[in-house]
Amino acid sequence: QAGLTQPPSLSKDLRQTATLTCTGNNNDVGSLGAAWLQQHQGHPPKVLMYRNNSRPSGISERFSASRSRNTASLTITGLQPEDEADYYCSAWDRSLNAWVFGGGTKLTVL
């Protein structure tokens, strides 16, 4: 099955800004955008951003998202130790009629 492409890892310093990317195609990211999920070790994923770039209730304003054609981006400002986690993007693939995921980016906060 087709999947989305994410860099496997990213390291940033405390209080800096991290930008994570997610590349798909016209049938998924380019169609309706991508959602972003955060997963800490041993826990289920949690939605950070819906594909319309809105945040669920309770998610910090330090998280924001954008999209340019087939690439979605998640920006985290003022990195905190608790931001160290795996981040996944996901999009609805209209050719498959299925949700597809990226392989995840492991964010390390130094």
Next chain:
Amino acid sequence: QVQLQESGPGLVRPSETLSLTCTVSGSSISSDYYWGWMRQSPGKGLEWIGSIYHSGHTYANPSLKSRVTISLDTSKNQFSLRLTSVTATDAAIYYCARDASGAPADYWGQGTLVTVSS
């Protein structure tokens, strides 16, 4: 607060059927949401399996569709997954979840580990 809890055998033999149940509290599965299953394995990452609506309408990942059945039990506020003819590649943490229109899910269960071994 919506809560979901998976239950079922943690060990399934190759070629047999994996069966899991998700018990929902804090929300009715007859409400205006799809309810679904996802899995996560080290080798394949996160994978969407499929979802069901209270009308019984289901849709499933094309790669799994021939082996997947998702059903509802509204009297118990539960929904279930059956995956037939399992192989080692089906070993994963299985999550039940409530679909969100803007994301694969907004509420997730804690996940249950399923091992495939004889």
